[in-house]
Amino acid sequence: MDSYSVAGSHVAHQNIDGEVIVVDLLKGIYFSITGSGSIIWQHLVNGHSVDQIADHMLLSHDASRQDIEAAVDKLAKQLLDDSLLVKNEEGAVPVPFPVPSGDIVRKAFEPVNFEKYTDMDAALMLDPIHDTDESGWPCQAVGAVESPAGN
Amino acid sequence: MELSKYVSLVYDQFRRAESSSLETATLSFRVADRFVVEVRFTSSRLLPRFRSAIAHLLCEPSDQPDLTICVWGDAPAQFSPYSRWGTPNGNLFTDSNCFLNCESEGGRLMAVNWSNSVGLLWMRDFNQFAWWEDSRPFIDILHWWLRRKRFFFVHAAAVGTASGAALLVGKGGAGKSTTALGCLENGLYYSGDDFCLIGKSDVPYVYGIYSSAKVETIDSLPEFRPSLSKKTRVKGEKEMLFLYPQFESQIAERIPLSAILIPQIANQVHTRVTPSSHHAAVKALLPSTTELRGYDVDDFYGVFAVTRGVPAYTLELGSDRQQTVAVISELLQRAAPHKAPLPVAGLEVDLERI
Numbered sequence: 404m405d406s407y408s409v410a411g412s413h414v415a416h417q418n419i420d421g422e423v424i425v426v427d428l429l430k431g432i433y434f435s436i437t438g439s440g441s442i443i444w445q446h447l448v449n450g451h452s453v454d455q456i457a458d459h460m461l462l463s464h465d466a467s468r469q470d471i472e473a474a475v476d477k478l479a480k481q482l483l484d485d486s487l488l489v490k491n492e493e494g495a496v497p498v499p500f501p502v503p504s505g506d507i508v509r510k511a512f513e514p515v516n517f518e519k520y521t522d523m524d525a526a527l528m529l530d531p532i533h534d535t536d537e538s539g540w541p542c543q544a545v546g547a548v549e550s551p552a553g554n
Numbered sequence: 555m556e557l558s559k560y561v562s563l564v565y566d567q568f569r570r571a572e573s574s575s576l577e578t579a580t581l582s583f584r585v586a587d588r589f590v591v592e593v594r595f596t597s598s599r600l601l602p603r604f605r606s607a608i609a610h611l612l613c614e615p616s617d618q619p620d621l622t623i624c625v626w627g628d629a630p631a632q633f634s635p636y637s638r639w640g641t642p643n644g645n646l647f648t649d650s651n652c653f654l655n656c657e658s659e660g661g662r663l664m665a666v667n668w669s670n671s672v673g674l675l676w677m678r679d680f681n682q683f684a685w686w687e688d689s690r691p692f693i694d695i696l697h698w699w700l701r702r703k704r705f706f707f708v709h710a711a712a713v714g715t716a717s718g719a720a721l722l723v724g725k726g727g728a729g730k731s732t733t734a735l736g737c738l739e740n741g742l743y744y745s746g747d748d749f750c751l752i753g754k755s756d757v758p759y760v761y762g763i764y765s766s767a768k769v770e771t772i773d774s775l776p777e778f779r780p781s782l783s784k785k786t787r788v789k790g791e792k793e794m795l796f797l798y799p800q801f802e803s804q805i806a807e808r809i810p811l812s813a814i815l816i817p818q819i820a821n822q823v824h825t826r827v828t829p830s831s832h833h834a835a836v837k838a839l840l841p842s843t844t845e846l847r848g849y850d851v852d853d854f855y856g857v858f859a860v861t862r863g864v865p866a867y868t869l870e871l872g873s874d875r876q877q878t879v880a881v882i883s884e885l886l887q888r889a890a891p892h893k894a895p896l897p898v899a900g901l902e903v904d905l906e907r908i
Contacts, residue, residue, distance in 0.1 A: 415851045419859045420859070420862060424855065426854065433854075527851070
């Protein structure tokens with residue numbers, strides 16, 4: 404079973420009030436994932452396979468396993484195609500699923516919304532900011548990109 | 555050398571310069587309605603150019619300022635951070651404690667140390683400051699420090715009423731400065747024409763940091779003449795205004811954010827408002843990396859989060875400036891923070907009623 408991780412330090416992501424915003428700093432593109440997609444994203448980057456996520460979400464969502472699996476699989480493929488996720492090596496250990504506290508109330512499985520914004524590269528392809536470490540004067544930060552204007 | 559150690563050594567250099575100076579000066583100003591910033595100058599001659607745009611925020615000094623900014627230099631024979639410790643390869647550096655910007659060619663160094671809340675601004679020659687930097691003093695240091703406090707600079711003008719504020723966004727030439735000054739002239743509150751600060755507690759807020767404005771020519775705005783900068787205008791550049799104290803009662807430090815307006819100059823008489831998207835608003839709000847040094851993805855996320863849920867509109871600017879002000883006032887009266895966007899395009903305004 405394939406599992407996944409974020410493609411690298413050049414991919415930033417944050418959950419803002421239930422909307423996951425993923426930024427590819429190399430290409431200057433950002434993505435918005437909403438609906439059930441925000442939960443699926445978290446499980447994917449935690450290293451779970453499509454099957455594992457479908458089984459887990461079936462416990463708490465009122466939908467057929469087939470529908471859930473199809474949505475998870477579709478999102479995973481989109482994220483791979485856009486180079487936001489990469490497949491893990493065999494044997495990678497996922498972050499455990501959270502243990503629910505109290506009774507599980509099944510809720511509606513919201514459609515996954517996945518939107519891509521490609522017109523902000525000028526703002527999102529950012530200046531290289533160098534990390535420093537104990538060895539002394541700075542080294543190039545991992546995933547840092549060259550500013551179009553140079554700096 | 556570790557970055558934090560380097561910044562600490564540079565700070566030591568400031569303290570030595572300060573202790574040997576006979577003409578030090580300080581000023582204190584309040585930012586985001588809560589933080590007291592103390593600025594320490596090794597030379598009182600430096601103070602005037604930094605003071606004008608923040609004069610409305612000046613406050614009594616605090617025993618424990620939230621941020622201290624140290625300003626010195628202007629003496630080529632003295633300390634240079636580059637010759638002593640080598641010239642860094644690149645301009646921007648960070649670790650968990652500090653942020654540093656080195657421009658060895660321009661002879662400028664700026665830094666923030668978050669662990670002791672000290673900012674540093676050294677210049678080999680302050681005459682090399684660009685004319686427009688007087689309109690937004692300390693913006694880089696404030697940007698780096700405030701970002702960690704979850705306050706973010708955006709490229710926008712801001713105007714408001716008692717109901718709330720609108721950010722006017724967009725690049726140069728979009729009409730935001732002209733619109734903002736038109737609103738100010740007609741009695742609205744004003745919180746900046748180029749950069750504003752935004753943050754969120756219970757609701758999003760706009761914080762006015764700079765009371766400056768830039769116009770192509772004062773001739774089209776004669777009522778603003780008392781606010782014209784006394785410095786000789788740089789040929790080919792805009793006129794600079796410092797709106798305090800002329801508009802003292804209208805310069806707002808903090809207003810709830812009600813709307814984001816994306817101006818577009820339209821070939822029509824009357825201004826119209828049509829709903830736009832959060833994406834369009836964020837795209838217009840984000841400064842370019844040449845406008846704000848050290849801008850990073852954290853700024854993007856911060857601006858996205860603060861403005862999420864704030865309705866955005868395209869403001870199709872007509873030639874009737876008074877009607878434009880009326881449209882903005884009406885929109886702000888209707889759009890309280892976090893209400894849903896207006897459902898109907900083309901906001902009609904009865905000027906007789908305003």
